[in-house]
Amino acid sequence: MPYRKIKFLTGQVYHLYNRGVNRQPIFFCKENWGYFIRQLRHYFQPELINILAYCLMPTHYHLMVHLKADDLSARVMQPFSVSYTKAINKQQGRVGPLFQGPFQAAWVDEDSYLTHLSRYIHMNPVTAGLAAQPEDWTFSSYRDYIGLRDGTLPVPDEVLAQFPSRQAYREFVESYCEQENKAITHLLLNSE
Numbered sequence: 001m002p003y004r005k006i007k008f009l010t011g012q013v014y015h016l017y018n019r020g021v022n023r024q025p026i027f028f029c030k031e032n033w034g035y036f037i038r039q040l041r042h043y044f045q046p047e048l049i050n051i052l053a054y055c056l057m058p059t060h061y062h063l064m065v066h067l068k069a070d071d072l073s074a075r076v077m078q079p080f081s082v083s084y085t086k087a088i089n090k091q092q093g094r095v096g097p098l099f100q101g102p103f104q105a106a107w108v109d110e111d112s113y114l115t116h117l118s119r120y121i122h123m124n125p126v127t128a129g130l131a132a133q134p135e136d137w138t139f140s141s142y143r144d145y146i147g148l149r150d151g152t153l154p155v156p157d158e159v160l161a162q163f164p165s166r167q168a169y170r171e172f173v174e175s176y177c178e179q180e181n182k183a184i185t186h187l188l189l190n191s192e
């Protein structure tokens with residue numbers, strides 16, 4: 001297991017993310033997106049970890065999680081990544097790693113970071129030019145946050161508790177600006 005600069009502590013929130021090797025796709029057909037989400041449900045058991053927010057992009061993913069048990073890498077992330085990679089390699093007739101390396105992680109140590117990170121995650125498809133509005137992107141938790149879908153994968157309460165209503169959260173997300181995107185991107189690049 002590679003050395004990490006941050007420690008994973010029970011009860012804390014983390015931003016987990018990874019991208020395809022050489023920034024190549026990690027999803028090759030429609031079924032891959034659904035399979036990825038099914039694998040999240042399988043490995044991210046509620047007694048181990050809660051997914052607060054997520055966004056799946058063609059070449060990478062973002063997960064904001066609340067850790068409820070020790071040993072995130074060995075118990076959750078490693079088997080999850082290996083299982084997804086094996087399935088994609090078999091389906092695509094490919095060999096070797098799918099992801100650029102071990103997953104990346106940043107500790108979410110403040111409520112303001114929690115809310116701004118959720119906005120960054122939900123705006124990812126918009127800033128990448130893949131959707132006009134965040135609710136247009138099916139493969140994120142944003143629809144669950146604003147009440148357009150009643151999914152069971154994300155547990156948005158911790159983020160939504162920072163706002164008086166779902167509408168207030170929606171307005172917060174829609175007020176996102178490019179300057180904030182640059183600030184969060186800089187933070188992520190320097191976190192590990």
